[in-house]
Every structure is written in structure tokens, then in C-alpha cells.
Amino acid sequence: MNESLLEQLEAVLASKKYADAAQMVKELNPADAAALMDELDPGKMPLLFRLLPKEFAAELFAYMEPEAQETLISAFSDRELDEVLDDLFLDDAVDMIEEMPANVVKRILRHVDPDTRKMINQVLNYPKDSAGSIMTMEYVDLKRSMTVEQAFERIRRTGVEKETIYTCYVTDSRRKLEGIITVKDLLLAPKDAVIRDIMETNVKYVTTHTDQEEVAAMLSHYDFLALPVVDAEECLVGIVTVDDAIDVLQEEATEDIEKMAAISPSDKPYMRTGVFSTWKKRVPWLLILMISATFTSSIISSYEGALAASVVLTNFIPMLMDTGGNSGSQSSITIIRSLSLGEIRYADVPRILLKESSVALLCGGTLAVCSFVKLMLVDRVAVGVAAVVCLTLAVVVLVANLVGSTLPILAKRLGFDPTVMASPFITTIVDAVALVIYFNIAKLLLGI
Amino acid sequence: MNESLLEQLEAVLASKKYADAAQMVKELNPADAAALMDELDPGKMPLLFRLLPKEFAAELFAYMEPEAQETLISAFSDRELDEVLDDLFLDDAVDMIEEMPANVVKRILRHVDPDTRKMINQVLNYPKDSAGSIMTMEYVDLKRSMTVEQAFERIRRTGVEKETIYTCYVTDSRRKLEGIITVKDLLLAPKDAVIRDIMETNVKYVTTHTDQEEVAAMLSHYDFLALPVVDAEECLVGIVTVDDAIDVLQEEATEDIEKMAAISPSDKPYMRTGVFSTWKKRVPWLLILMISATFTSSIISSYEGALAASVVLTNFIPMLMDTGGNSGSQSSITIIRSLSLGEIRYADVPRILLKESSVALLCGGTLAVCSFVKLMLVDRVAVGVAAVVCLTLAVVVLVANLVGSTLPILAKRLGFDPTVMASPFITTIVDAVALVIYFNIAKLLLGI
Numbered sequence: 062m063n064e065s066l067l068e069q070l071e072a073v074l075a076s077k078k079y080a081d082a083a084q085m086v087k088e089l090n091p092a093d094a095a096a097l098m099d100e101l102d103p104g105k106m107p108l109l110f111r112l113l114p115k116e117f118a119a120e121l122f123a124y125m126e127p128e129a130q131e132t133l134i135s136a137f138s139d140r141e142l143d144e145v146l147d148d149l150f151l152d153d154a155v156d157m158i159e160e161m162p163a164n165v166v167k168r169i170l171r172h173v174d175p176d177t178r179k180m181i182n183q184v185l186n187y188p189k190d191s192a193g194s195i196m197t198m199e200y201v202d203l204k205r206s207m208t209v210e211q212a213f214e215r216i217r218r219t220g221v222e223k224e225t226i227y228t229c230y231v232t233d234s235r236r237k238l239e240g241i242i243t244v245k246d247l248l249l250a251p252k253d254a255v256i257r258d259i260m261e262t263n264v265k266y267v268t269t270h271t272d273q274e275e276v277a278a279m280l281s282h283y284d285f286l287a288l289p290v291v292d293a294e295e296c297l298v299g300i301v302t303v304d305d306a307i308d309v310l311q312e313e314a315t316e317d318i319e320k321m322a323a324i325s326p327s328d329k330p331y332m333r334t335g336v337f338s339t340w341k342k343r344v345p346w347l348l349i350l351m352i353s354a355t356f357t358s359s360i361i362s363s364y365e366g367a368l369a370a371s372v373v374l375t376n377f378i379p380m381l382m383d384t385g386g387n388s389g390s391q392s393s394i395t396i397i398r399s400l401s402l403g404e405i406r407y408a409d410v411p412r413i414l415l416k417e418s419s420v421a422l423l424c425g426g427t428l429a430v431c432s433f434v435k436l437m438l439v440d441r442v443a444v445g446v447a448a449v450v451c452l453t454l455a456v457v458v459l460v461a462n463l464v465g466s467t468l469p470i471l472a473k474r475l476g477f478d479p480t481v482m483a484s485p486f487i488t489t490i491v492d493a494v495a496l497v498i499y500f501n502i503a504k505l506l507l508g509i
Numbered sequence: 510m511n512e513s514l515l516e517q518l519e520a521v522l523a524s525k526k527y528a529d530a531a532q533m534v535k536e537l538n539p540a541d542a543a544a545l546m547d548e549l550d551p552g553k554m555p556l557l558f559r560l561l562p563k564e565f566a567a568e569l570f571a572y573m574e575p576e577a578q579e580t581l582i583s584a585f586s587d588r589e590l591d592e593v594l595d596d597l598f599l600d601d602a603v604d605m606i607e608e609m610p611a612n613v614v615k616r617i618l619r620h621v622d623p624d625t626r627k628m629i630n631q632v633l634n635y636p637k638d639s640a641g642s643i644m645t646m647e648y649v650d651l652k653r654s655m656t657v658e659q660a661f662e663r664i665r666r667t668g669v670e671k672e673t674i675y676t677c678y679v680t681d682s683r684r685k686l687e688g689i690i691t692v693k694d695l696l697l698a699p700k701d702a703v704i705r706d707i708m709e710t711n712v713k714y715v716t717t718h719t720d721q722e723e724v725a726a727m728l729s730h731y732d733f734l735a736l737p738v739v740d741a742e743e744c745l746v747g748i749v750t751v752d753d754a755i756d757v758l759q760e761e762a763t764e765d766i767e768k769m770a771a772i773s774p775s776d777k778p779y780m781r782t783g784v785f786s787t788w789k790k791r792v793p794w795l796l797i798l799m800i801s802a803t804f805t806s807s808i809i810s811s812y813e814g815a816l817a818a819s820v821v822l823t824n825f826i827p828m829l830m831d832t833g834g835n836s837g838s839q840s841s842i843t844i845i846r847s848l849s850l851g852e853i854r855y856a857d858v859p860r861i862l863l864k865e866s867s868v869a870l871l872c873g874g875t876l877a878v879c880s881f882v883k884l885m886l887v888d889r890v891a892v893g894v895a896a897v898v899c900l901t902l903a904v905v906v907l908v909a910n911l912v913g914s915t916l917p918i919l920a921k922r923l924g925f926d927p928t929v930m931a932s933p934f935i936t937t938i939v940d941a942v943a944l945v946i947y948f949n950i951a952k953l954l955l956g957i
Contacts, residue, residue, distance in 0.1 A: 064854070090713060092731050217696055226693050227675050244692055245674050248665055265538060281759070283540050284752040286734065303751055304732040307758065311729070314762035315846050321766070322842035323835055331847040332857060336864055340871040343839050347906075350835050351876055355883070357827035365820070375816070375823060379805035379940055382827060387771055387798050387933050391791050394770035398763050399779040406512070409780060416784055423788040428799055435803070458795075485835050492827055 196299030392465030567596030840913030
């Protein structure tokens with residue numbers, strides 16, 4: 062978002078030059094214009110919106126934030142609402158309706174035509190995060206008996222309102238999907254060729270209940286621009302386009318990152334989530350982790366004798382715990398991301414364990430050597446204590462990497478979400494293990 | 510990847526029924542076929558590849574892993590190499606060349622025609638992660654004086670080899686970009702309309718040196734299928750298509766996640782990164798963090814007196830440090846992700862601090878109350894000790910959230926990568942702060 066442009070626009074509006082402001086806005090790309098309009102004073106924005114060319118205004122509307130859309134809808138006359146709704150793509154309309162309060166939804170549904178209302182209700186009924194909930198029903202459908210020329214005629218006649226015209230779907234009289242054909246294929250084929258002979262019949266599709274993450278992964282894997290969605294009877298009900306797939310991939314990455322930081326994922330951007338709901342998403346995890354961490358207290362108190370015998374050992378507890386936690390996070394987060402990108406299979410587990418052990422020995426060895434030098438030269442501790450700390454370091458890193466790489470895979474195998482096995486949980490587990498290792502090595506080497 | 514299909518295919522190959530195997534492979538989508546071929550025995554795979562229809566084989570080749578591509582190139586006769594290279598899109602060819610050893614690159618460059626060689630060398634010369642390095646030069650260019658009919662003729666004549674035909678680029682005699690027009694616009698316009706009158710002149714473009722992440726963000730923001738790339742003289746040199754943008758977004762999310770876990774980002778998937786290079790990416794961060802963590806040792810030893818007076822305080826050190834670290838990570842990771850999605854501006858900082866403080870007071874309060882109940886009823890510690898621990902909890906969570914939310918924004922403001930300010934660094938800082946707070950509250954309340 063261009064902040065200086067926003068300031069300029071606000072200045073123009075402040076001096077009540079609405080026509081000039083409209084001129085500024087309509088020269089922008091609709092997505093950029095929407096970002097500006099979102100930031101304007103809700104008292105002035107609807108006035109400005111009315112001065113924009115109708116088609117531009119409708120496109121801009123689809124890109125706006127729900128708050129600004131709601132402001133506009135409340136300001137709209139019935140005729141204005143009709144005009145905007147008429148030009149909105151079905152999936153954008155559904156996205157908007159999902160964010161509106163009930164009374165606004167009612168008003169919107171009263172204003173769309175009965176067919177659209179039926180389609181909107183259908184999409185709204187699909188489970189959250191399913192292909193059905195993100196698809197659009199506005200695709201180009203062709204019949205197998207059409208010639209290329211007839212197909213182009215149909216595209217010309219119906220294409221304006223379609224989300225994409227570049228992939229066309231060939232269906233039979235019962236809407237069963239028979240094949241797809243791209244506009245590129247149509248352009249490169251002779252005009253009298255028949256669709257049936259040139260269409261692609263090996264069609265990749267998803268069902269209305271396929272998870273949106275899988276849909277996005279398929280679009281990305283096959284480099285498609287759109288993917289057809291069929292219902293339980295294998296009839297075509299909609300398509301998911303690549304621009305929606307990008308949004309899904311971004312959302313899912315955010316969700317994974319949030320879960321890795323022990324936060325329940327949020328649907329809304331940070332600035333639009335309230336204090337109370339942020340608290341609700343964070344506190345359960347903090348509580349669970351805090352209670353798990355109290356195990357470390359019991360471990361420490363059960364080794365009080367050893368600690369009393371060699372008080373200096375206390376000083377290295379935080380460093381050992383932190384290093385173990387960091388090392389375990391490195392492994393677990395690498396594995397979790399590879400799992401979510403589909404790079405790892407169960408058959409790879411032995412290779413993963415071998416690799417993580419080797420990396421752990423190298424890393425742990427490096428840390429132990431560096432630590433030993435520092436402990437002897439800088440901290441000047443007894444050689445026995447230095448040996449205990451460094452040996453613990455090496456063992457803890459090895460255990461941390463094995464725990465960090467195994468638990469996410471195990472979680473996935475058992476049907477849980479592997480992201481939960483990220484840093485915070487791994488850290489808690491590794492902390493406890495690190496203390497037990499530390500005190501036992503100390504008892505062994507120092508004879509306490 | 511379908512594992513049972515792989516087993517079937519391997520069984521068919523083992524019984525030397527190559528024609529049957531080829532039949533199985535060519536019924537698949539090229540992307541799926543490539544994933545299968547990647548896993549086959551390198552001794553048999555080239556034989557099977559030769560039995561596939563030429564066009565299908567060339568498309569499949571582009572989807573294969575570099576290792577399998579190298580196996581094939583070594584097995585290819587000169588004529589076979591020519592055929593595959595002829596059908597490869599320029600950006601796929603460049604991707605492949607970047608992964609090949611020098612002798613293979615030489616052989617490839619000897620086999621492409623001089624024009625393609627020049628283009629490949631040009632793309633290879635752009636900085637890593639720039640628009641230039643991921644663009645393709647295979648786009649459809651039109652002239653402003655053409656009619657719609659002439660434009661379609663040109664698309665039909667040159668379109669087969671283009672990466673996308675759906676957005677066409679209007680350039681002048683010096684290749685300067687004058688406008689764009691989509692095939693949809695062309696289809697919906699009258700045949701005798703002139704491009705100049707119907708093209709979009711408000712064109713979004715990037716330069717060859719624009720960072721690939723910005724390119725991908727623009728494609729996603731504007732819902733474009735392709736974005737033109739111009740050189741310093743504003744001449745069109747290539748386009749970046751949406752499928753490449755998706756790959757970039759996925760790569761960048763992986764990079765962010767790796768950096769958040771204190772790992773130097775890697776170009777290769779996990780399973781293809783060697784032990785030694787994994788070590789090199791992880792150990793510097795572990796070392797830096799370990800050395801930072803030793804500050805906590807100095808803090809503990811400087812409060813030895815307080816600890817000796819009340820030994821039980823030691824038991825709660827890990828729990829307090831962990832909770833502070835977890836809480837700080839929640840804030841920092843939320844802010845880092847919002848920064849990278851462009852949801853936060855500097856002007857939002859006061860609102861962010863207010864929000865994080867409120868959330869921290871709620872979270873810290875909840876944790877303190879729960880902790881107090883547990884300490885009194887389960888652990889049965891003295892009420893003074895319980896008060897110290899719980900008050901520390903509340904203060905630490907507040908400090909952790911403020912540190913966690915401020916540092917990433919500060920890092921970005923100073924031109925550093927905010928992702929480095931993720932969990933591990935925040936944890937290290939918060940650990941030290943938590944200890945100082947803990948011991949001072951203990952001194953104050955317990956009078957030690």
C-alpha cells in the first residue's frame with residue numbers, strides 16, 4: 062500500500078474535491094484502489110465510491126476488506142446494491158457473505174436473483190476449508206458435439222461473466238464431466254474440428270469435500286489454471302481457480318507457522334483480531350506448556366543432592382536446556398515443513414534417522430569442543446565440570462535431533478497434525494531429558 | 510506420489526515388459542509420470558523413457574528431478590538430446606542447467622540453437638532470486654496496429670511454443686512495452702478492432718532485478734496469470750508466469766520457517782541436502798545461541814547468594830524461562846508473519862504495543878492464577894515463594910510479548926531480515942531478562 066498516495070487522496074477529499082479524488086482512484090489498478098478505499102474515513106468513502114465508473118467500482122468492491130464492504134452496503138440504495146451484486150463473481154460474493162453480520166447477509170440474499178441465491182446457499186453449506194467452499198460456479202461449459210467455431214461462439218456469448226474462460230469443461234446432459242479443453246487447444250485447432258476429438262479426457266478433478274490445501278497443492282503440482290470440482294454423482298458443480306489456490310497456500314503457511322509457535326490458527330489478519338480472541342488462541346498452549354515444564358522442577362528437586370554437592374552445575378542448566386531446545390527445533394521444523402510439502406514418505410524414516418544422527422554428532426561435537434575451550438579458558442571451571450557439561454551437550458543434541466525428527470512423523474502416522482510437534486513441545490520434552498542426562502553424567506563422572 | 514503404482518511399475522519392468530510399462534506411464538499426467546520415473550532404477554529408466562511418445566516424454570522431462578534428468582542426458586544420443594531440448598520451455602531449461610554439473614551444462618549448451626543459447630546465458634546471468642532469473646522469454650508479442658484477426662493469426666502461428674498465450678504483450682519496434690491484452694479481451698472484441706484501441710495501457714511490470722518474492726506477491730495481489738519483466742531501458746525481455754510465482758511463494762515460506770527455527774535457508778529439499786551441508790546450515794546458529802545463553806549462567810552465578818538462601822527457587826527457573834520463551838515466540842512469530850504478508854505498517858506500532866500488552870496481561874494473569882493454585886495445593890510451597898513465582902510469571906510474559914513484537918519491527922526498520930528475530934533469539938533474550946526479574950522480585954518479597 063502506497064502511504065503517500067493515501068495522504069494525497071485524503072488531502073483532496075478534505076478540500077471536498079470529490080471528482081478529482083475519483084479521477085485519482087480510477088487510474089489505479091482495482092486491487093490497489095481497494096487498498097486505498099479501505100483506509101479512508103467511512104463517512105466519505107461511499108460518496109467517493111459512487112463517483113467511480115460502474116464497472117470499475119464493482120471490480121474494486123470485490124477486493125475490499127469486509128469492514129469497508131459493510132460500510133458500503135449500509136450506505137447503498139437498493140438499486141446500487143443490485144448493481145454491485147450483479148457484477149460480483151460468485152466466489153467473491155460468498156467470501157463477502159461469510160464475513161457479514163446476519164442482517165446484512167439477509168439484505169444481500171434478498172437482492173440477488175433466485176438462481177444466484179440458490180448457488181450461494183449451496184456454496185455456504187459446504188464444510189469450511191473444502192473445495193466446495195472456495196469454488197466458483199461460473200465456468201464455461203461446452204458439449205462434445207460442438208465444433209471449434211461453435212465453442213468460440215459460446216465462449217463469446219457467455220464468457221464475460223465467467224471467472225476464467227481459458228479452460229472449458231465438456232459435460233453431458235446430466236452435467237457429468239466428460240473432458241476439458243483449453244482456449245489454446247481451441248485456437249490451434251481447425252475451425253471445423255469437433256470438441257469430442259480434441260478434448261482431453263484424462264481429467265484431474267476434486268470433489269466438493271476435498272480439503273482446500275489438497276486442491277491448492279494439485280493446482281501447483283500440475284501447473285493448472287483451474288481445477289474442476291464434482292459432486293458425489295460425479296457431476297460438475299464448479300471450478301477452483303489458481304488465484305484462490307495462491308490465497309489458500311498463503312493461509313495454510315500462516316496456519317502452520319502459527320501452530321509451530323503454539324498459537325491456535327486464526328482466520329483473520331493480526332490487526333483485525335481482537336485482544337480477547339488473541340488471548341483465547343494463545344493461553345491454552347501457554348498453560349499446557351507451563352504445566353509440562355513443571356516436570357523439570359520435579360527433576361531438579363529430585364537431584365538436589367547432586368546440585369548441593371556441586372553448586373556450579375546450576376549455572377549451566379539454562380544453556381544446556383536452550384541448546385537442546387534449539388537443536389530439537391531445527392530438526393522438528395525441517396521435518397514438519399518437508400512433510401507439509403510432501404517431500405518425505407514413511408519409507409524414508411530410516412534414512413532420516415541416520416541423517417539426523419550424523420548431523421547431531423557433527424553439531425554436538427562442534428558445540429562440545431567450543432564449549433570446552435570457553436569453559437577452561439574463560440570460565441576457568443574444574444576440568445571435571447567442563448567434561449560433564451560438554452559430554453552432556455553432545456548427548457543432548459543427539460537426543461534432541463532424534464526426538465525432533467521422530468515425533469512429527471509419528472504424529473502424522475497416528476493421524477495428528479505434525480505441526481503441533483514444533484519447537485515448544487519439543488523444547489519441553491528435550492528440557493526434561495536434558496536435565497536427566499546432565500545429572501546422571503555428573504553423578505557418573507564427578508562421583509557425587 | 511502413488512506408491513502402489515510405483516511397485517506395480519517396478520514389477521512390470523522386472524519382468525522386462527517395457528511396452529506394458531510405457532503404456533502405464535503414458536496414461537498418467539506428465540507431472541505424476543515424472544514423479545514415478547524419478548524413483549525408478551537409473552539403469553532401466555532411460556530405456557522406458559525412449560518408449561514414450563516424443564511429445565509426452567519432453568513434457569515429462571521438464572517435471573523430473575535434476576538427478577533423473579542427469580541420468581537421462583548421460584544416456585541420450587545427440588539426436589535424442591536435441592529433441593528433448595527443442596521441446597523444453599526456456600525457464601525449465603534454465604532451472605535444469607542450474608542444477609547440472611559443468612560438463613553436462615557444456616553438452617547441453619552445445620546442443621541448443623544459438624538464439625536459445627544466448628537467451629539461456631542471459632537468464633543465467635541475472636542475480637539469484639531476481640525476476641530475470643525466473644522469467645521466460647517465450648511470450649506472445651503483438652503490435653499496436655494489428656487488428657484482432659491479425660492478432661489471432663499471430664497467436665495461432667507462434668503460440669504452440671509459448672509458455673502462456675493468454676496475456677499478449679504489445680511492443681513497439683524497439684521492444685518497448687506499450688500495453689497488454691488478454692485473449693479474453695480479444696475474443697470478446699469485434700474482429701476488425703485495432704489492438705491500440707482495446708489494449709490496457711496501465712500495465713503493471715517488474716524489472717529484471719526485482720526480487721522474486723515481490724514478483725510473486727504482485728502476481729498474487731493483482732490475480733494476474735503473468736507479469737512482464739522489462740530491462741533498464743524499459744524494453745520487454747520476458748514474463749513471469751503464475752505457476753512459477755506459486756513455487757516462489759512456497760520456497761519463501763519454507764525459507765521463513767527455516768530462519769524462524771534458526772537454520773540458514775536451503776535451496777534443496779530436505780532429502781537431497783547432504784549431512785555436511787545440513788550441519789553447515791545449523792551449527793553457526795546453535796553456536797551463537799549457545800554463547801548468548803551462557804550469559805544466563807553469569808546471571809545465575811551473580812545471584813548465588815539469593816539462591817543459597819532459598820534453594821527451592823532453583824526449581825522454578827526452567828518453567829519461568831520456558832513460559833517467557835513461549836510467550837515471546839507467540840508474539841514475534843505472529844508479527845513476523847504479518848510483516849511478510851504486508852499486513853502491518855510502521856504507523857501501526859502504537860496499536861500493536863497496546864494490543865500485545867493487553868494480551869500479555871490477560872495471558873500472564875491467567876498463568877499466574879493457575880500457577881498459584883498449583884503451587885499452594887499440589888507443590889505446597891511457602892506462600893511467599895508462590896507469590897514470587899506468580900508475580901514473576903506475569904511480569905515475564907509482559908516483557909516477553911513487548912520484546913517479541915518490537916524486535917522484528919525494529920529489525921525490519923533497520924533493514925535487517927525480521928525472521929531472524931524469531932523464537933530462538935527472543936527466547937535467549939527473554940531467558941536472561943526473566944532471571945533478572947525473578948531474582949529481584951525474590952529479593953524484594955522474601956528479603957533475601
